[in-house]
Amino acid sequence: MTILGFGEGAFRFALFVSIFLAMSLLEALMPRRERRFPRGRRWLTNLGILASDYLATLVVFVLVPVTATVAALWAEANAFGLFYWLGVPVWAQWILGIALLDFVIWGQHLITHKVPVLWRIHRVHHTDEDLDASSAIRFHPVEIVLSVFIKSAAVVLIGAPALVVVAFEALVNGSALFNHANLRLPPALDRVLRLVLVTPDMHRVHHSVYTLETNSNYGFALSVWDRLFRTYVPEPRDGHDNMRVGLIEWQDDKPTQLLWSLALPFRNPPQSRPDALDAEPPRT
Numbered sequence: 001m002t003i004l005g006f007g008e009g010a011f012r013f014a015l016f017v018s019i020f021l022a023m024s025l026l027e028a029l030m031p032r033r034e035r036r037f038p039r040g041r042r043w044l045t046n047l048g049i050l051a052s053d054y055l056a057t058l059v060v061f062v063l064v065p066v067t068a069t070v071a072a073l074w075a076e077a078n079a080f081g082l083f084y085w086l087g088v089p090v091w092a093q094w095i096l097g098i099a100l101l102d103f104v105i106w107g108q109h110l111i112t113h114k115v116p117v118l119w120r121i122h123r124v125h126h127t128d129e130d131l132d133a134s135s136a137i138r139f140h141p142v143e144i145v146l147s148v149f150i151k152s153a154a155v156v157l158i159g160a161p162a163l164v165v166v167a168f169e170a171l172v173n174g175s176a177l178f179n180h181a182n183l184r185l186p187p188a189l190d191r192v193l194r195l196v197l198v199t200p201d202m203h204r205v206h207h208s209v210y211t212l213e214t215n216s217n218y219g220f221a222l223s224v225w226d227r228l229f230r231t232y233v234p235e236p237r238d239g240h241d242n243m244r245v246g247l248i249e250w251q252d253d254k255p256t257q258l259l260w261s262l263a264l265p266f267r268n269p270p271q272s273r274p275d276a277l278d279a280e281p282p283r284t
Ligand SMILES: [Zn+2]
Pocket: 109, 113, 122, 126, 206
């Protein structure tokens, strides 16, 4: 399909590059935390993971030609899905479509933390020891391919129109680049934004080494799901400047290596987790 005169792939790529550059510029102007590793190696690795995601989705598409947009076009052509059956008006299809799809990926994210075999794959994302816009593209190819199928199934079930799906993907990708950014927003702006959207300070809590914080703030775009399902943690226990980011099992430079990161789902942690990381914080 064509968006603003571009093919869908070109539109998404142009949007990604623009937002990535904008976030990187803002990170340079108002950084939140000091970096532990130089940008170059991490960026190369995270971009390498993105390239392997692209290759994996291409190969899978040849075998099973499905994407969320293809699914939406099929649903449109066959008037299939809840929106068509219930006669939902177009304006409501936009609001409900984006909210429901965001809820689906919130649920998918939560499940990847709870099911051990899925956590093996998702922890590739969590091993990044600095957070910046490039962390938003650090997802193992298997997780990306799974997510294509889950989103496609959700789109068909909901009967979400193709334009809504494209807008949703743009929103989610843009907000992932934003909420992983190493960005110091004015506190008042953060407070207002996070009433609706997941902000960098809100999402950073999710990348803490503490289990209770890792298993919180699952949202990608909308902040409502974590508040509704009581998985919302407003601030990290140790504060944004002192908190440790990543997984305690791998606090060295291995996560900055591409092949190590791609093979991580098949590795066992080199050490057991200290109990203190899984404990509730002391009540004050
Ligand atoms: Zn996660």
